[in-house]
Amino acid sequence: MIRRTVFTVLKRSILPSSSSPLLPLFSSACRFASTLVLAEHDGGSINAASVSAIAAAGSLSKDNSISVLLAGSGPSLQEAAEHAASCHPSISQVLVADSDKFSYPLAEPWAQLVQLVQQNNGYSHVIAASGSFGKNILPRAAALLDVSPVTDVVAISESRQFVRPIYAGNALCTVRYTGGDPCMLTIRSTSFPVTSKSVESASIKSPISQVDLSTFGGDSIGKSRYVKQTSQEAERPDLANARVVVTGGRGLKSAENFKMIEKLAEKLGAAVGATRAAVDAGFVPNDLQVGQTGKIVAPELYMAFGVSGAIQHLAGIRDSKVIVAVNKDADAPIFKVADYGLVGDLFEIIPELLEKLPESK
């Protein structure tokens, strides 16, 4: 008690204007941050978005002990664990939960796994990438732990204070989490890029340990069953992580015409995107949709053809470095955000581009 008074007095004499004597205590508390990253893996390696989540965990505090949690079954899980162990220099350990219960990414067993691992290890933070995987599981796990999660974080301003877009990206909200451990968040992977340098320097392999599943309950397990997955085979780069994205909208008029977009993407080594209008019209499958309800992209070059630029679409592209818009309507809202605009008929412009563009490296 006396010590605290002295401390406060000392502090006041040093910083007379400081209104928050608790601040040093707070920051010393977050020096012992420990983070659990819920990683998604496929075909023996963890995906790029999960590596971004690890990068985000690294920016929470200086001395953060980062554990990566992987679940699944069989040899591909072990392979993914090996990959995770050396994919980023800031990882302290990799936790592996190997059981048939985790063969498919069902929210029920996975959320209970996160709850179990949290209760055993008491992390200060739990992070996942904001893909359909993380968004499905993390809020359920948060409810089991009785904490409010924070979705789609684009910036970490303090260890418990985050910036996230609201209203389709038309406003940015800074929120502070004031509840107990853990603080749970999903991060927008395009906001936490992984530098190739940090990946290369990850030569040290972190230890891999198995999660003890002997106390793993399972009241809600078995209530959901995986039936099948219909995936869209794509040889082109992944939309969410591509360096160049070429997108077509309603202006393409037909699925047949959309092939021009695909040709252009091939030439540029780009991923193909689409607006909701193009998806609803049946030109392309819906996993190509870019926007608030589809994928969020932040490529170096985003080219939009026949896209008007509805706010829901702009929410998905606003962090692109360079935006090019081609539209015959000079008043289309897309021109307000485009760095370079061409007003004209895309059926003339795309063939001309195809002819004149240099081959991509």
Add this chain to the structure above:
Amino acid sequence: MKIMVAIKRVVDYAVKIRVKPDRTGVETQNVKMSMNPFCEIAIEEALRIKEAGLASEVVAVTMGPAQCVDTLRTGLAMGADRGIHVEATAPLYPLSVAKLLKALVEVEKPGLLLLGKQAIDDDCNQTGQMVAGLLNWPQGTFASKVVIDKEKQAVTVDREVDGGLETLCLDLPAVITTDLRLNQPRYATLPNIMKAKSKPIKKFTPQELNVDVKPDLEVVQVTEPPKRKAGIILSSVDELIDKLKNEAHVI
């Protein structure tokens, strides 16, 4: 089987929102409010299940200030049988909403709980998953197709996931959140709008449901996103290629 549908009153999707000058939030005074588009899809799906003879009643539930009753009436005009309004004046975060929904599920005992996948104001995409966790029910999020098997007491859900579509089979009772492509919501007809005025709306407070809605989140500030620098309109493809190559250095 009874179906419960959670709906939210939000700023209309077509409104261009404005951030308040004092940075405490977004201007909602004198702004057109509507039912969250994903919630409309949830109501529509509940009505279609009922019309197929697989459900006996559709109960629409909303939470928030007194004006939420208007949103509830819209749901009743679409065809929901009755409404429940949990009146709360303080801001409600998904965790509180999930706890209130759980309390209502315990009162009403529905066989299916439908929600939108996210609200277009806070863009959280959490409530459905959280209430499923609290109830210990299976969840089918981002649903683009829902098929109920009455005999097996199960529901098959096609989900929109990053790589395409995933199909799951869930035991009832379950929680399903709707994606945009699930259906095309109907319009409320004038006679139905009139009829909706006499449909019952039950009121609760969080206290009556024994739920503590004290938030563990605090909004520090709300700001405008950084503006993109105004671009230029070019006159030819050659100029575009030149700019991309020599000015932006992206190709």
